[in-house]
Amino acid sequence: MSPVMSSLARTWREFRTIAFLTLDTLFWSKKTIFVAFISVFILGLSILARLILTYNWVRAPFTPAQVFGTLMSTAVIHFLVVFITLFYGTALISEEVEGKTLTYLFVRPIPKPVIMLGKYLALVWIALLLVLPSIVSSYLILYLGSDLGPFFEDAGALAKDLGIVALAILAYGAFFSLLGAWLKHSILAGLLYAFGWEGIIPYLPGYLRKLTITHYIQSIFPHDDTPGAIAMLVGERTPPLESILTLVLLAAFFLSTACLILREKEYIIEQ
Amino acid sequence: MTGIVEASGLSKWYGQVIAVNKVSFAVGPGVTGLLGPNGAGKSTLMKLITGQLRPSQGQVTLFGQRIWNNYGLFMRIGLCPEQDSFYERMTGAEFLAALLRIHGFSEAEAGRRTTSALELVDLAAAGDKKIGAYSKGMRQRIKLAQAVAHDPEVLVLDEPLAGMDPVARRETIRLVRGWGKAGKCVIVSSHILHEIEAMTPTILLIHNGQVLAEGDVHQIRDLIDKHPHHIFIRCSEPRRLAEILVRFSDVLSVRFQPEANALTLESAQPDEFYQRLPDLLLRHEIDLEEISSPDDNLQAVFHYLVK
Numbered sequence: 001m002s003p004v005m006s007s008l009a010r011t012w013r014e015f016r017t018i019a020f021l022t023l024d025t026l027f028w029s030k031k032t033i034f035v036a037f038i039s040v041f042i043l044g045l046s047i048l049a050r051l052i053l054t055y056n057w058v059r060a061p062f063t064p065a066q067v068f069g070t071l072m073s074t075a076v077i078h079f080l081v082v083f084i085t086l087f088y089g090t091a092l093i094s095e096e097v098e099g100k101t102l103t104y105l106f107v108r109p110i111p112k113p114v115i116m117l118g119k120y121l122a123l124v125w126i127a128l129l130l131v132l133p134s135i136v137s138s139y140l141i142l143y144l145g146s147d148l149g150p151f152f153e154d155a156g157a158l159a160k161d162l163g164i165v166a167l168a169i170l171a172y173g174a175f176f177s178l179l180g181a182w183l184k185h186s187i188l189a190g191l192l193y194a195f196g197w198e199g200i201i202p203y204l205p206g207y208l209r210k211l212t213i214t215h216y217i218q219s220i221f222p223h224d225d226t227p228g229a230i231a232m233l234v235g236e237r238t239p240p241l242e243s244i245l246t247l248v249l250l251a252a253f254f255l256s257t258a259c260l261i262l263r264e265k266e267y268i269i270e271q
Numbered sequence: 272m273t274g275i276v277e278a279s280g281l282s283k284w285y286g287q288v289i290a291v292n293k294v295s296f297a298v299g300p301g302v303t304g305l306l307g308p309n310g311a312g313k314s315t316l317m318k319l320i321t322g323q324l325r326p327s328q329g330q331v332t333l334f335g336q337r338i339w340n341n342y343g344l345f346m347r348i349g350l351c352p353e354q355d356s357f358y359e360r361m362t363g364a365e366f367l368a369a370l371l372r373i374h375g376f377s378e379a380e381a382g383r384r385t386t387s388a389l390e391l392v393d394l395a396a397a398g399d400k401k402i403g404a405y406s407k408g409m410r411q412r413i414k415l416a417q418a419v420a421h422d423p424e425v426l427v428l429d430e431p432l433a434g435m436d437p438v439a440r441r442e443t444i445r446l447v448r449g450w451g452k453a454g455k456c457v458i459v460s461s462h463i464l465h466e467i468e469a470m471t472p473t474i475l476l477i478h479n480g481q482v483l484a485e486g487d488v489h490q491i492r493d494l495i496d497k498h499p500h501h502i503f504i505r506c507s508e509p510r511r512l513a514e515i516l517v518r519f520s521d522v523l524s525v526r527f528q529p530e531a532n533a534l535t536l537e538s539a540q541p542d543e544f545y546q547r548l549p550d551l552l553l554r555h556e557i558d559l560e561e562i563s564s565p566d567d568n569l570q571a572v573f574h575y576l577v578k
Contacts, residue, residue, distance in 0.1 A: 100356035109345040
């Protein structure tokens with residue numbers, strides 16, 4: 001093996017080990033119970049909507065596409081994705097500080113940014129693992145039946161939704177990882193951002209909305225008749241390509257700032 | 272000043288609190304004991320040496336290089352931290368292997384080193400047990416194993432004997448002395464004088480963030496002996512023994528503790544006192560139950576040194 005390949009293999013091994021260590025810590029934390037509860041709740045809503053549609057329990061003027069769009073907009077993106085990335089992202093560093101295990105990582109011959117990137121990889125990994133199956137399951141529950149026409153017609157929207165969710169996880173994950181590396185009470189700051197700032201600003205006219213992650217997600221959201229789209233009525237959407245690029249750039253900016261903070265900040269491990 | 276680990280004018284403060292105050296020292300190969308009471312600044316100093324904290328003032332170097340964010344140097348350092356914290360769900364072997372992989376070792380090499388480190392600390396049989404199920408002593412030993420598994424040249428051990436049973440303690444002391452003899456630079460902290468004495472005669476005495484004394488532990492013993500010694504004696508007839516002892520000029524004071532059937536006296540010449548005592552007890556047929564010196568601890572040494 002050439003020295004370059006050997007060095008790359010070594011970096012990948014270090015990176016992957018950090019990710020696995022983090023994944024193990026995150027997955028077996030109490031937060032996962034809450035996240036699993038939200039996922040099950042979303043599935044429950046899908047089952048309920050499907051029963052209403054199938055048996056006409058109420059005069060429901062909605063289609064599977066509308067239900068799925070509403071679920072995606074409200075429950076998945078603005079709730080499940082935000083909660084998962086908030087809980088896990090802010091915990092990436094703070095949990096190791098509180099658990100006093102950060103010392104083991106900080107006295108190894110690897111740059112601290114690699115630690116941050118490995119942890120971020122674990123966050124994205126666990127978030128995708130927890131969110132994507134619940135979206136696909138909801139889609140199957142709502143669409144599968146005797147008439148498979150809508151199932152195949154809306155499959156493109158499903159693929160787009162999965163892509164948007166992945167982008168949302170990247171952007172929110174990087175932002176909350178930054179808060180976790182930077183602030184002591186990062187979860188509170190994250191809650192204020194997600195349900196304070198992002199809860200109000202998108203509904204205000206003007207350009208302030210561009211200072212939220214949710215604006216760029218809503219701009220590329222394929223479901224026009226959902227509550228999330230209401231925000232778009234009071235202002236212009238950002239073009240899709242610009243939105244995608246902005247989300248990727250925001251994720252890169254937040255992540256590199258988190259790496260910088262981890263490199264320069266002293267974490268006091270209480271004895 | 273030449274050494275593997277060197278500090279010059281090293282200070283660290285947290286807000287208004289000074290943890291380490293203008294400390295300068297050089298540590299070379301062999302074992303050096305960092306001795307000081309709880310809160311003296313030992314752990315902060317160890318964190319500065321291992322690059323976990325950035326100096327507020329002055330500098331600390333390893334092999335002539337600053338340690339803060341100097342990742343390459345960490346290949347040459349092993350740290351056994353004081354805190355009893357782990358990835359509890361991992362087994363001892365998984366924990367060691369993961370940390371070795373972060374060090375850049377291949378899977379095979381990490382596995383080989385894991386086995387060897389587990390054997391070294393006598394945990395080979397418990398390697399597949401979860402760390403969460405380990406006893407305090409086993410946890411201490413796995414912490415020691417992760418510090419030495421990559422065979423570093425500098426070992427920084429923060430209170431490594433805490434929580435160990437006597438057998439493990441003796442074995443760890445033997446290991447530490449062995450590493451020192453092998454030419455590694457071992458810095459080991461403790462607040463217990465005899466623990467340090469068992470590992471090394473070379474000490475750095477730290478109190479209130481300052482190095483009070485540096486050198487041979489016997490010099491510290493001499494310092495103790497220059498000062499009046501408090502001696503606690505529990506015996507069958509403390510008042511009669513006191514009456515006998517006060518005739519000697521080196522005995523400066525006697526205080527009774529009736530509830531313990533004991534007395535505490537102050538002697539200006541402890542060595543002579545200890546030589547004389549057995550004969551006196553035999554001659555006057557007084558049964559000795561316990562004798563100890565409250566001065567024979569670190570706090571008393573610090574008290575003497577700062578006076």
